[in-house]
Amino acid sequence: MKGIVKLILLLLMVFIYISCVQETKKEIIKRKPMKITKQTFGKVDTTEVFLFTLTNNNGMVVKITNYGGIVTSIQTPDKDGKMADVVLGFDNLPNYLDGHPYFGCIVGRYGNRIANGKFSIHEKEYSLAVNNGPNHLHGGIKGFDKVVWEARTKKNTDSVSLVLKYTSPDMDEGYPGNLKMRVAYILTNDNELHIVYRAKTDKATPVNLTHHSYFNLGGTQENALDHILTIAAEKYVAVDENLIPTGELKDLNNTVMDFRKGYAIGARIDEVEGGYDHTYVLINNGELLKVADVYHPATGRAMEVYTSEPGVQFYSGNFLDGNLTGKGGIIYNKHHGFCLETQHFPDSPNQESFPNTILRPGEEYGYTTIYKFLTK
Ligand code: GLA
Numbered sequence: 228m229k230g231i232v233k234l235i236l237l238l239l240m241v242f243i244y245i246s247c248v249q250e251t252k253k254e255i256i257k258r259k260p261m262k263i264t265k266q267t268f269g270k271v272d273t274t275e276v277f278l279f280t281l282t283n284n285n286g287m288v289v290k291i292t293n294y295g296g297i298v299t300s301i302q303t304p305d306k307d308g309k310m311a312d313v314v315l316g317f318d319n320l321p322n323y324l325d326g327h328p329y330f331g332c333i334v335g336r337y338g339n340r341i342a343n344g345k346f347s348i349h350e351k352e353y354s355l356a357v358n359n360g361p362n363h364l365h366g367g368i369k370g371f372d373k374v375v376w377e378a379r380t381k382k383n384t385d386s387v388s389l390v391l392k393y394t395s396p397d398m399d400e401g402y403p404g405n406l407k408m409r410v411a412y413i414l415t416n417d418n419e420l421h422i423v424y425r426a427k428t429d430k431a432t433p434v435n436l437t438h439h440s441y442f443n444l445g446g447t448q449e450n451a452l453d454h455i456l457t458i459a460a461e462k463y464v465a466v467d468e469n470l471i472p473t474g475e476l477k478d479l480n481n482t483v484m485d486f487r488k489g490y491a492i493g494a495r496i497d498e499v500e501g502g503y504d505h506t507y508v509l510i511n512n513g514e515l516l517k518v519a520d521v522y523h524p525a526t527g528r529a530m531e532v533y534t535s536e537p538g539v540q541f542y543s544g545n546f547l548d549g550n551l552t553g554k555g556g557i558i559y560n561k562h563h564g565f566c567l568e569t570q571h572f573p574d575s576p577n578q579e580s581f582p583n584t585i586l587r588p589g590e591e592y593g594y595t596t597i598y599k600f601l602t603k
Pocket residue numbers: 328329339364470504540542546566568
């Protein structure tokens with residue numbers, strides 16, 4: 228009799244064990260929808276370009292096209308788990324091809340302005356394409372935001388990535404040297420979007436790559452002036468009327484420019500001529516550290532920015548003027564989105580006191596920026 232009871236107990240334990248293992252397996256499958264898919268997005272001239280959809284275990288979705296390395300959509304949850312798209316952009320390629328103010332793209336060879344499109348290396352003067360008044364902006368007439376990058380997808384243990392490659396030829400937009408680049412967009416299961424930049428050249432050339440997403444954590448229905456922004460910087464790069472640095476790094480000293488304590492983008496924007504469009508000098512000593520965070524009180528969505536770059540361009544979407552209609556038929560008015568472009572300072576090739584931006588043969592250019600999405 229005792230033996231039968233023991234056998235029944237043993238069978239029961241085996242049954243419970245098997246059910247537990249099966250449940251855990253189901254759980255793992257349920258929690259692991261992490262994936263990366265590819266679909267056609269249209270053609271640039273005769274070249275087919277694609278839209279890649281990166282999804283992590285939490286259901287966060289990032290869409291990127293290899294045309295310009297443009298992030299077309301980032302869907303993140305609010306404090307109640309409701310998903311919304313938190314970047315400006317379009318849902319089709321023709322709209323991007325028609326022209327736009329650098330929505331979501333990779334910017335280069337040089338993010339921001341180079342005065343009069345001129346600089347010298349070893350006493351040789353170079354003239355770049357001029358596309359912003361008298362100056363060169365964001366790589367010129369056809370910057371890296373308008374080229375088709377070679378794309379490869381990768382699935383890692385805890386992330387999915389899209390690796391983009393492009394070689395900018397010698398004298399491209401006036402820049403010397405063949406610049407071989409690799410930019411990886413990595414979506415992790417911690418709701419972080421990593422952007423890892425690498426480049427090598429065969430002639431000395433300025434390089435300053437950045438990313439130009441316009442964020443609006445409210446879901447892009449309203450303007451972004453209600454976002455609370457914090458930037459870990461004590462100084463900013465002073466500029467003239469053409470947004471070219473004067474060479475001075477100014478103390479923020481509790482002025483309207485000072486975001487150390489965190490306050491709404493719109494709180495004092497009227498006191499800043501033209502709106503915010505300034506490079507903040509970051510306190511990170513070249514280490515990958517948190518340099519900014521943004522909080523949208525109505526939805527509880529927040530975003531943290533980490534970088535090892537010495538600066539971040541905070542641009543409050545001042546030139547958006549209602550002329551562009553984006554995803555979902557939303558008209559993009561002034562201040563509809565804001566950019567936090569991690570980078571070196573504008574016009575560094577002409578400013579001896581600024582951190583170096585000249586990449587030389589044999590050296591490797593590289594840095595990482597992380598945009599981390601969370602709720603509070
Ligand atoms: C950057 C610049 C701005 C503007 C935008 C694009 O953020 O700093 O002045 O040119 O790009 O419209």
